[in-house]
Amino acid sequence: MIKLYNVSKTYAKSTVKAVDDLTLDINAGEIFGFLGPNGAGKSTTIKMLTGVLTPDSGTIEIDGVNLADNPIAAKSIEGFVPDNHEIYDTLKGIEYLNFIGTMYGMPTELLKQKIAEYAALFDLTEALPNMIGSYSHGMKQKLSIIAAVIHDPKVWILDEPLTGLDPQSAYQLKQLMRAWADRGNTVFFSSHVIDVVEKVCDRIGIINHGKLVAVDTLENIRADGKLSLEDMFLTITSDGERK
């Protein structure tokens, strides 16, 4: 569903590769967890997947559509939850959702229905008529999540989605991610929280200094040996540090 071939990116103002020759293939119906220490290149990868950044080299395919050649088609089957919470502060929550729905070309009735459904799920209905500027961190996060799923994306990409959520919402989100993948869609998310990754993901990838250092299913990792995911993560990523 998501395919990256030899994708690299160096920021204009920097000399190190934030993402270095990354190749990944993520299947339909799977939840993929993307792990790595701070500054490893997770957010950069995610931004390239969603068309926010253009890769320097390499190609990205979303459901067989080349992102560079046909960005509109590719983006319209994606939903994106960013790690920052810079949403339009001077809009009301409901106005923002209406804006996003319109941009994804949703018909009015469907949009209404979806907003009601997801706002209820994340307990945000009350807050929707208020300005986003008055929202708490977690409320903005929830709004971002809702905005990313109302158009029923085949590929759902989340950057550290669980930070700031209360236990109920975190639970709802995990359930929703599972349900999403079970319907044959793909969920791609980055996280630092190994417990969550262990519980939710079908497959994980670990990135360090822009390079993919491990990709495997959780079963394989568990079957492999005595190492827990946490130990494995620590060994793999600390290698890079020592060099």
Next chain:
Amino acid sequence: MRKYLSLVKMLFVQQYKTRVTSLPGKKRRFGSVMLYLLMAVCFAPLLISVAVAMYYMGKFSQGDLYVGTFLMLACQGFVLMFGVHSIMSNVFVVKDAERLLFLPVRSPVIFFAKLTVAYLNELLTSALAIAVALVPFGLGAGAGVGYYLTLPAALFLILLLPMLFGSIIAMPLSALVTLFGKNSAIKTILRIVIYVLIMALYMYVMYSFGFLTGSENGNFLDNPEVVIKDLMDGFVERLQSVMPYFHSDYMLMMCMLATNAGEWFVGMALTLIENFALLAVMFAVSLPFYRKMLAMSVEGSGSSERRGKKTYSVKNRGVVREFIRTDVKRTLRDPQVGFQSFAGLIMMPVIVVILYFFMGLSSEGDSSFLEFIGITPLYQVIAPLVIMAYMTFLGCSTNVLGLYPVSRENRSLYILKSLPVPFGKILLAKVLLSTAVMLTGDFVSCVLIVALFGIKWYYGLAMLATMALIGFGSMCICTMLDLRQPKIGWDNFNQGLRNAKNSWIAMFIAFLCVLSLVIVSVPFVVLYGLTDGEGWYFSLCMWIMDLALGVGFAAVTYKIMNGKASKYFDRIEV
């Protein structure tokens, strides 16, 4: 003290920092230098003419104390209008509250640091303007060395009074604005209206001292010296009764123009004491206000918003329409951006009205003058041209909506980049919006011009069309510039963006446009004049040429913008 100094340093430096997020070109430094040089050349005539006027002011008044004080006051008014207003409101805009409040520093220190930064900003931007007025005045007046030695100190002191006024005005303003309520869009509009009123008041006060009115001694050409002396005497007389009330300025001027040490000393001492008192008053008055704003910003105004209407219709209105709708809401509700973006719209018509009063076209019920001049053929050709040139310059250089279409998005720009909407559509929406705003301003101004200046309606129409076309063209260029190197990550729209390079470039482009308009038109005006107003076809040709210029400019710039925009947009790193 150390905390205070490091706070000042941090705040001062921080306001100029934005994350430039696109590839820098190679020859940037050189280009900037050239740009500033060009700007200097363009603005030199204006500065020089102000300087010359001030020189003669000094000369004819022979360094009169009252005239000097008036000059100082006029400078302060200018500073108040164009600088302090926005800067002071930024002292009270407490977006950074959460970043500062947790520091182990008492809030008066923070507030004083913010005031200091505002003061430094003001000093940077207006010291030159004040010097351009005061130095030639001294030269003209033949002032002694003491004048110039005291001048640097004066530059520092002069700013205090407008800052006091600025902070005092800012308080009832925001109280009034809060009174009117929940709707932040209305607040922005209210803010603009009040600003315009204050500006008109300033103009009116300055005008009421009427430098050029009240000579009975006959003809200027026969006897210029007498007439000038007469005018000056009348002027001084009017000032005499008012100026001493602005005592700190009066003392400062006295000190500057002092001819002996005693006078200098007395003046300096008094002005220092008085200015210090001003500062203390300002601090005492506005600190509680600052605290209140802080408390409000941290606690949020959620309670009042909850009472707001709960009905909002969810509806798909089509991409471009929805985009424009949200863009308007977002800018209008944002106090900083909204004010900047829509003030220009109201400013233009107001300036037309002010111009009308200034030119004395309304004076003494003498409508016959306007009627007379209205039927003069040459007036009908020249006046629209002059006004149009002026308004084009103003309109193009103040169109903030068009100037920063992308930087305005600030940190949430990633949203636009991740949407499945072709950038062409986003661009179209942005351009449509700023064109609409600009057109509204142009339209109202043109109607006013036709109504007030007795210009024939068809000339008004031609003006409108030309102005719209040229405005559109310059906007295309500005959009492209902003796309090429957007400034993202600002906290203070004024400091981070408004004064950035693009504003200067926009002004420069506007200047070039006006210049080409004038160059194209002047030959026809001359020909028309030579035929004694018989050759109407020359006037027609002139407008056709102007319009053609407008169409060409708009078409070419639009084409260039469209070709480059999406490439630039993709390149931006958010």
